[in-house]
Amino acid sequence: MKTNKPKYKQIIDAAVIVIAENGYHQAQVSKIAKQAGVADGTIYLYFKNKEDILISLFREKMGNFIDKIDEEIAGKQTAAEKLLVMIESHYKILSSDHQLAIVTQLELRQSNKELRLKINEVLKGYLKLIDRIIEHGMNTGEFRQDTEVRLVRQMIFGTIDETVTTWVMNEEKYDLVAQAPAVQQLLINGMGA
Amino acid sequence: MKTNKPKYKQIIDAAVIVIAENGYHQAQVSKIAKQAGVADGTIYLYFKNKEDILISLFREKMGNFIDKIDEEIAGKQTAAEKLLVMIESHYKILSSDHQLAIVTQLELRQSNKELRLKINEVLKGYLKLIDRIIEHGMNTGEFRQDTEVRLVRQMIFGTIDETVTTWVMNEEKYDLVAQAPAVQQLLINGMGA
Amino acid sequence: MKTNKPKYKQIIDAAVIVIAENGYHQAQVSKIAKQAGVADGTIYLYFKNKEDILISLFREKMGNFIDKIDEEIAGKQTAAEKLLVMIESHYKILSSDHQLAIVTQLELRQSNKELRLKINEVLKGYLKLIDRIIEHGMNTGEFRQDTEVRLVRQMIFGTIDETVTTWVMNEEKYDLVAQAPAVQQLLINGMGA
Amino acid sequence: MKTNKPKYKQIIDAAVIVIAENGYHQAQVSKIAKQAGVADGTIYLYFKNKEDILISLFREKMGNFIDKIDEEIAGKQTAAEKLLVMIESHYKILSSDHQLAIVTQLELRQSNKELRLKINEVLKGYLKLIDRIIEHGMNTGEFRQDTEVRLVRQMIFGTIDETVTTWVMNEEKYDLVAQAPAVQQLLINGMGA
DNA sequence: TATGAATGAGTCTTCATTCAT
DNA sequence: TATGAATGAAGACTCATTCAT
Incomplete structure (x- = not known):
């Protein structure tokens, strides 16, 4: 090779x-x-050593990840649109890269605490991106003013992560990207009638 | 000893x-x-072997977990109340057992794929419990009829799991239980204005 | 086995x-x-680890070494006799244990500085034994009063060590024990006429 | 550089x-x-390879060493004087070159048997120099006729080497050169009264 | 039931040396 | 002469599991 x-x-x-x-x-x-x-x-x-390969892998891939999503979001006006695009982009990237999905959702989570802490540092960039969308929505009046950003961020990230992990664990049997709008609706409007 | x-x-x-x-x-x-x-x-x-200790540990603790929550929920009428009680109970149990929180949220996730699949089997009991609440809410008209149960379940579980994990990683600095109502509100009404 | x-x-x-x-x-x-x-x-x-085997080896063997020589010396009256017996015993022990001779004179000296420092700690026991003979000789008037114990000790140990090492390097071709009296004479009377 | x-x-x-x-x-x-x-x-x-650097190093430095001592000795008449000058020169050279002392007395001895055999070849030049002094002393009648040159050589070399090694290991705390006359006296007259 | 001494498979990392430029 | 990126062999140590008592 x-x-x-x-x-x-x-x-x-x-x-x-x-x-x-x-x-x-x-x-x-x-x-x-x-x-x-x-x-x-x-x-x-x-x-430097084996751990350095893994953390570099995560940094490199997650860096691309964030950059791509950032670009896609930039063109959208409303927070709702930005949120939808973010979820869709997230789903698309992992849908199109089977191996990356397995590695980030399942395998890399088996690493020891030290490596996971470093991985979390990298993830902070993604969480900040979510925060910017939330704050944008609060500014435009799309989102409620009385919500705690931290909780909303955790709901968004937790939901996306859980949907992707389940999808990977189910051997990617269904269309992940197709469910993006439904997920966005749930996050914005909740499950209430 | x-x-x-x-x-x-x-x-x-x-x-x-x-x-x-x-x-x-x-x-x-x-x-x-x-x-x-x-x-x-x-x-x-x-x-049988080391893995058997861990899976037994999870089964034992998660069994208690589900039983306790089941009891608490039984007394409540509306799905909204049941959801709140479930979140609160979940938070309370882990708040009161520091070591269990660390083990289930951080440490046991480092196990290999095989063990994690078995853990997921156990988790299904918890997911079914969530499903029952969702279905109850759909029957009573509290929750929308057109939502996919699977997505809602993933949102609920993903959000709870993410909030707990973040709290454990932050060394349990703040009051987890106190944020249960806000989380319930977010899940039901979403973040939209 | x-x-x-x-x-x-x-x-x-x-x-x-x-x-x-x-x-x-x-x-x-x-x-x-x-x-x-x-x-x-x-x-x-x-x-504990590989180094621990080697330092234990040296401690064990050198301990025996010193104990044996100590016993042999005890029966002798004059410092000159004690010195002769010490040299003879030293030569005898290594002559009768080919492998030990190779290990202590050639192989163990290739160890890193850390291990060598620990070996030197063990050797101090042997140097003290030499010192006791020197002091005995000074007390009985056999040896000069104006000599520095440290220098004499270094001459004795250096001479014994060098004679043994050369003998081992020459594949033990000649009778090491037989030259003990000549070495003792040299140490006591010097090479001068 | x-x-x-x-x-x-x-x-x-x-x-x-x-x-x-x-x-x-x-x-x-x-x-x-x-x-x-x-x-x-x-x-x-x-x-040719790494070993060649080390053996060349030793040959180069030891060559200088022998040459310098040879020059110093040439001007002296008696074997006793020659011996004193040799010891003094040996001590002086290593006292004035801290790094060379560490390398030759401690570090290079950690090399494997093969390299050490080659180093010994180089050392033979130094041993011959000692032999010439001994023989000179026997010819002039300064030294006893009935001594074995080999043993005397080993005593001289062993004593010098041991005194230098101890001095290096003690971090060169005391004046090595100053003790040259005492060492020479010990070698010629022994420790006997 | 209970013990705990013994087993042995499995891997990251270093560094002397080469060779295409 | 000079470079320096690339090579690849080699070994200490851990720990889940067994089995004779």
């Missing part, structure tokens, strides 16, 4: 594949190296 | 303590045995 | 054999375990 | 510094290259 891709990204992509196919605890460095088409030692020219 | 508690429960309680204090990956069988006051080998007279 | 020897000593003896036959840097824990007739993991029930 | 020094010596001097500062086992080729201001690969244009 010879590509022109810089080795750094080459190794991260290999890690995604290996973790998705073998599971977190069976993703040995030697497997990742083989998949990347480099020697074991080469990994350590680009990453 | 000598108690009259049957060794089975004694070992499960020891596992909760050891996992809470040392973390999932540092919770060796020998540590659990020591904490339980039995020999390593004795563990294997009561459990 | 099943013996009644307690495993601790069994492992140390295995380590001497493996190091003597393979050299310090080729003495893997797995080789020592195999030689001792135990599983790799068993080693770690008796020793 | 740019010098006009030929790279060969430049690399050897870098090796002394790196070994003295980091210890034998932490003296990687890449560190030596960096210290020398050359690329890793350049090392291999001047040395």
Whole structure:
């Protein structure tokens, strides 16, 4: 496997594949190296240690994630539209990248607390993005003024995360993206009659 | 440590303590045995293997969990009341058992996919409980008829789970139970104005 | 290989054999375990880590060493006699244990500074024994009063050590014990006419 | 670091510094290259392999060592004087080069048996120098005729080496050169009254 | 029932050396 | 001559599980 891709990204992509196919605890460095088409030692020219591969993987992918969603949202006026686009984009990205979905929703969560704390640091960028939408909606009067941003953020993130995880666990049998509008409606209007 | 508690429960309680204090990956069988006051080998007279301890732990604790909530809910008439009581009970139980909160929200999630699938089996009992509330609300006309039960269930569970996890990660600095009514309101009425 | 020897000593003896036959840097824990007739993991029930095997080895063997020499010396009256007996005993012990000689004179000296410092701690017991002979000789008037004990001690130890090391490096071709009297004479009377 | 020094010596001097500062086992080729201001690969244009650097280092430094001592000795008449000058010179050289003292007395001794055998080859030049002094003393009648040259040589070398090693291990707290006459006296007259 | 000594499979990381440029 | 990115072999240690007592 010879590509022109810089080795750094080459190794991260290999890690995604290996973790998705073998599971977190069976993703040995030697497997990742083989998949990347480099020697074991080469990994350590680009990453400090194994944990560094994983946190870099998450940072890289989640960075793209946030950037893409940010772009999509920018063109929308209302908070409701922004919310819908965010949910749709989130669903689309993971729907189109089966392996990434498995890795982020199932496998990477098996990592130890230390790594998970670092992952949470990266996630904060996403939570801030949610916060901006909420605040926009409160400013435009779309959303209630008396809600706590933290709770709303947790409802939004918790709902999206749970819907994706269930979908991945059910082997992605149904159309995730198609349910985005329903989820948006639920978040905005609640389940009440 | 000598108690009259049957060794089975004694070992499960020891596992909760050891996992809470040392973390999932540092919770060796020998540590659990020591904490339980039995020999390593004795563990294997009561459990098939280490995974069996953990799944039993979850089944035992979650069983109590569901039973308690079920009781509380029974006395309430409206779905809205039932939902509030469920959220409150959920928050109360974990607020009053620091170690259990850490174990279920953070540590046990580091387990491998196989164990997590078994844990999900146990969780289904809780999800059914949620479903019953939703269906009750749809029957009484409190909740919309056109919602998909699955999505609503995922929103409710995702929101509760996310609020608890964040609270545990923030070292339980604030009053979780106190925010139950706000969460219930959000779920029923959404964030919209 | 099943013996009644307690495993601790069994492992140390295995380590001497493996190091003597393979050299310090080729003495893997797995080789020592195999030689001792135990599983790799068993080693770690008796020793903290690999370094602990080596320092224990040295402590155990050097302890015997000093004890034996101490006994032999006790029966002698003059410092000159004690010195002769010490040199002879030292030579005899290493002459009769080919593997121990190789391990202590050549192999263990390749260990890192940390281990060597610990080995030096053990050696202090031997140096004290030398000091006691010197002080005895100064008290009886056999040895000069105006000599520095430290220098004399270094001359005695340096000479014994160098003679043994050279003998081991020359594959023990000549009779080491036979030259004990000549060495003693040199130390007491010097090389001067 | 740019010098006009030929790279060969430049690399050897870098090796002394790196070994003295980091210890034998932490003296990687890449560190030596960096210290020398050359690329890793350049090392291999001047040395066959890492061992070759070390043996060259020892040969180079020990060659200077012997040459200097030879010069100093030449001007002295008696064997006793020559011996004193040799000890003094030996002590002076190492006293004035802290790093060289650490490298030769402590660090280089951690090398494997193969390298140590080659080092011993180099040391033979020094041992011959000692032999010449002994023989000179026997010819002039200063030293006893009935002593074995080999034993005397081992006493002299062992004593000098032990005194220097102890001094280095004690972090060179005292004046090594000042004790040269006492050491010479001990070697010639022994410790006897 | 209860014990606890013994087992042994499995992996991340380092670093001397090469070779295309 | 000089570079430095890439190589890949090699080993200490942990811990779930067993089984003789």
